[in-house]
Amino acid sequence: MRPSFVETKNYRAFRGALDHLEGRGAEECRLIVVDGAPGLGKTTILQRWAALGSCFYLRAKDDWTTYWLMQELLEVGRMSAPHGHAARFNSCLQLLAERQRTAEMVGNQFIVVLDEADYISAKPKLMNLVRDLADVSGVCFVLVGMGRIRDNLVRFPQTASRVSQYVRFEPEDVAGVTAFLAAKCEVKVAPCLAAFVASASGGYNREIVEAIKNIERFGLRHPPSGDDGLTMRDMAGQLLLNDRKTGNPITVPGGK
Template sequence: MKNTFVETGNVKRFLSALSGLEARGAQEACLVVVDGEPGLGKSTTLKHWVAQNNCIYLRAKKEWKPGWFANELLDSIRAEQPHSFERKYAKCLQELAMRQNSALMERRTFGLVIDEADHISSKATILETIRDISDMIELPTILVGMGKVNEHLKRFPQVLSRVSQKVKFEKLDVTDVRRLVDGRCEVKVADDLVRFVHQASGGYNREVLEAIASIERFGLRFEAGDEGVTVRDMAGQPLLENRHTGKKIVVPEAF
């Protein structure tokens, strides 16, 4: 499978939200919430953005406390970790501000991404620490969750007021599935098989990629016609696993 990052509709909405963040009115409104079901490509999108812009990616832990969060943040940027929380906090601000200034000089966006944010989105202490850091240096901070973050933040208006952009990742439409197939698959795939992949996958990135891997394995040892591998070509072949039943979905005779 090609190691290509594909810009789906979800990715484009995320990038549009970042543009909106840069054009925000209140400078302290630096939080972005990216929400959606598992398997829709949120983590892949954010990790790609982090790598492209030399940003910071952390995965929230269920038992995170402010000190633990600060330790992981400092560890991720290979900075020394003072003993007291007050010094850890000051060190975080110093290091992040330095990196943000460098990004401004290079005309790129610098930010902090916190994945699995459902673990912390109902905990006032850690949320306040993240908000304080974001406020102090006007740092774009992206909270990535699986459907609960926006609901949880309603309990904390002082944090919710700092959210300037919200992005909900949706299931892929057939056009996005075609984009993924074209961008990632090593073999040509016919339209009817793309439509079946869309239906069988339910629009989830994870399942589409599983289907692409199956098509590729088949197609590399099969001489397809000009239109590419079709439903008829793969009839009877396992395509992907149903996430609800765990059973293999097999390509039908026709679609």
């Protein structure tokens, strides 16, 4: 499988939210919420964005405390974590300010991504800390979860009011799956098979990747003869992927 990064519609929606942040009206609106079901590429996209932009990526933990969150933030920035809550908070602000200045010098956006943020979105102390860090530093924090963040933030209107954009990741359509296959699959895929991958996968990135592995496994041994690429007829009866709800194998129709 090619290591190519695919600019899916979900990626473009996230980029749009960042662009909107640049033109925000209220200076305190420095939070973005990204949510959606598992398997839609949220972690892949946000990790890559953070890595390419020299931004910070942290994965929230169920038993995080404010002290622990600040420690991990400082560790990501390779800064020592002092003892004492106030000293640690001030060190975080210093780190964020330095990274933001560095990014601005080269025309980049500096953001902090908090993945698995469902774990912290119902905890007042943690959400207040995130809001304070964003407010005081002026750095955007992106909260990534699986659909509970928006509902949880209703309990914290001061934090919810800081959310500039809500981005919901959705399954890919046929066009998106076709583009995904073209970019990543080492075997050319015909439109009929691409359409079946879209249907069988439900448009979920995780299942699309599984389908690509099986297509490559078959197609590299049995290269397609036509210019359109590997067809459903070529792969009839072959395993494509496993159904995410039942775990049952999904094979390409037409086999004996």
